[in-house]
Amino acid sequence: MTDSRRVLILAAGRGRRMREATADRPKCLVELAGRPLLEWQRAAFRQAGIETVAAVGGYRADRLAQEIEVPFVNQAWETTNMVRSLTCAAAWLESGDTLVSYSDIAFNASAVERLAAATGDIAITYDRQWAPLWAGRFEAPLDDAETFRIDGGLVTEIGGRPQSPEEIQGQFMGLLRFSADGWRRIGRFLDGLEPAAVDRLDMTGLLARLIAAGESVEGVAVDGGWVEVDSESDLAYYESMIRAQAPRWTHDWR
Secondary structure, rough: OOOOOOEEEEEEOOOOHHHHOOOOHHHHHOEOOOHHHHHHHHHHHHOOOOOOEEEOOOOOOOHHOOOEEEEEEEOOOOOOOOOHHHOOOOOHHOOOOOOEEOOOOOOOOOHHHHHHHHOOOOOEEEEHHHHHHHHHHHHHHHHHHHOOEEEEOOEEEOOOOOOOHHHEEEEEEEEEEHHHHHHHHHHHHOOOHHHHHHHHHOHHHHHHHHOOOOOOOOOEEOOOOOEEEOOOOHHHHHHHHHOHHHHHHHHHHH
């Protein structure tokens, strides 16, 4: 696992809002249109020329290990957040540039290619066309969306509660890229926090804190071509969307 074009999937959590769908499997093995989310991701990575894919497991890591290499396990997955899962792979992240992905998203290869080409030590993808997707998922989209502002290609605000659509120039997708040096700086930043604070920290919270501390976070824009699966209602909505747009999904996503 020394290829610099590599991906780490954060797959420790169960995703309790998925209810019975995750009763016996981690969230990334829930099926969307007949394919586990994990396979949607791996297909996009393959199309982007990235073959080294590993995961941080936690809930039902035994099931996950049947599908993908799981060299890292967050044993405290029930009581910690995503940043703690990241720290379980700290030594690996320090050894080379790495893409990082949430486990509950599906996306096309172009988003991966754009992110892999980013030059910043810390970079994230964001969707400028987020509003139609959120409108289909939520009765009140602003209640779930987060603030996001970008200036000169750098993220200046992320993760707040918006009061108006004008505060949202895009939505973070759950895809990131860390250079080895970028992760080392993040590691030093986390070392300065209390362990309990790191346990509670989510990804947008970490990014917001890094930006406030003067760290540069590059924003890589995409326009649609991805979904986030956070609930059973999300799955139902996407299934209907796929049926209505099957040719486009078949061409662009497989």
